Amino acid sequence: MPEISLVLLVGVVAGTLNAVGGGGTFVALPALVATGLSPVTANASSTIALVPGALAGAWVYRRELAPVGGTSTSALTTTSVIGGALGAGLLLLLPSASFGAAVPWLLAFATVLLAFGRPVSRVLSTGSTGSGAATGTGGAVALSPRTVLVAQFLVAVYGGYFGGAVGIMMLAFWSIGLGLDTAAGNPMRIAQIAALNLSATALFLVASDALRTPAVLVAMLVGAVIGGFAGAHLARRLPARLLRGVILTVAVSMTVLYFLRG
Template identity: 45%
Template sequence: MTEHLLLLAGAGLAAGAMNALAGGGSFVTLPALIAAGVPSVAANASSTVALYPGGLASAWVYRQGLAEVCGVPIRPMLIVTLVGGLAGSLLLLWTPSSTFDVILPWLLLAATLALAFGPRIAPWLQQHARLGAAPILAIQFALGVYGGYFGGAVGLMMMAAWSLLAGVDLKQLNPPRTLMVSAANSVAVLCFVVAGAVRWRETLLLAAGAVVGGYLGAHLGRRLDPRVVRSATIALSVAMTVAFFVRAARG
């Protein structure tokens, strides 16, 4: 029991820092919760709630760097993210844990592929596609649904999608990413708490570490080379994706 508590506290600290740097904190917290014996749907809901305060801490640090995303102002992006987050969180609550166990590795794989290969596709896409505000808002709505449903790596998915469309580096995308992830998580957290899907003891341990990690990570993110952040995040994403495919294969 003590080992599980230490594992969760450490996972929260690491995840909070990861989310502040580039996203992907759920690659740490979700396995930690499942290892502590929490069913997958409850683990996903608890992970979202636990990382929420840390995300807010990071958003506060980044607040002065907020700017439009892919040429679209922050306010409409925020609105569609909130609506998408609500739809996704309700969908998660209606998904049986056995079904989510099958879906989970594929969600992780999608996030990892988008992060790993997005920069290679970006130049071609930016040359051949000129998306207006409506398609970009539709993409952001889908990302909000993804964030509310899965939560894991939604920050990575947003960074990957935006970098494809806008061609800017990760540091420039960090401020709007932290805001949009917090927005999607706000409605998800409310739904999960009302539905009684949160395992509070484990969640509070993760949250305490995530607040500290999120604050420190946001300050560190201002100094680190984006290439280092990106490489480390991809490496962890690949490792966790493989681990969850192995887990699913073993039943």
């Protein structure tokens, strides 16, 4: 019971972090590994458990969803679903050693993009304007819908494979490529995480060992739903600068911890 109670609490924290700005996987994964699950099984279990929380957050934001760039919501969601399924398949097929090796570097890359995304976007915008290229709103380079979808597919593959900081990667790319404000992009970020994790979950339920520890899985799931609802309501009330600060703090902390751990 103490172990299940701890997993439940971790689920609440992970669900809240995911709704506010991302990073829930970096809380959920170590907790599940600590219960005795292998890293790959723990990652699959955390993805399954965090899906309801993401869906809960997406439901809270359902009236605030807006297209990203020139892409439609349906096209972006379809891309996320396909990419998430492919990433989940790679997790189950590739050697488990490759899983841990790439995570710190991918997270560091995403954190740098998020921290310096808007200044870089302004520099790119200035250079593109000087050469006659089109720019988007907020001084960002106006990427084509096809480019946005290709990038979203790659991010979704990563999300299905690991999931840590996938929302941070989305916000970083949207900030650089489209000048999208962090707070404005948060509803769509939550919706896309729900979409890619839902397709990954469908594969994990069939092909992984996640269902062999149902009590742990249910405890994490219940906690994540509670955290998803609470975090989504909290994020809607946070100022844009404070929300960005929370996301960056989580990203930097988890990057440092994973490099020290590795």
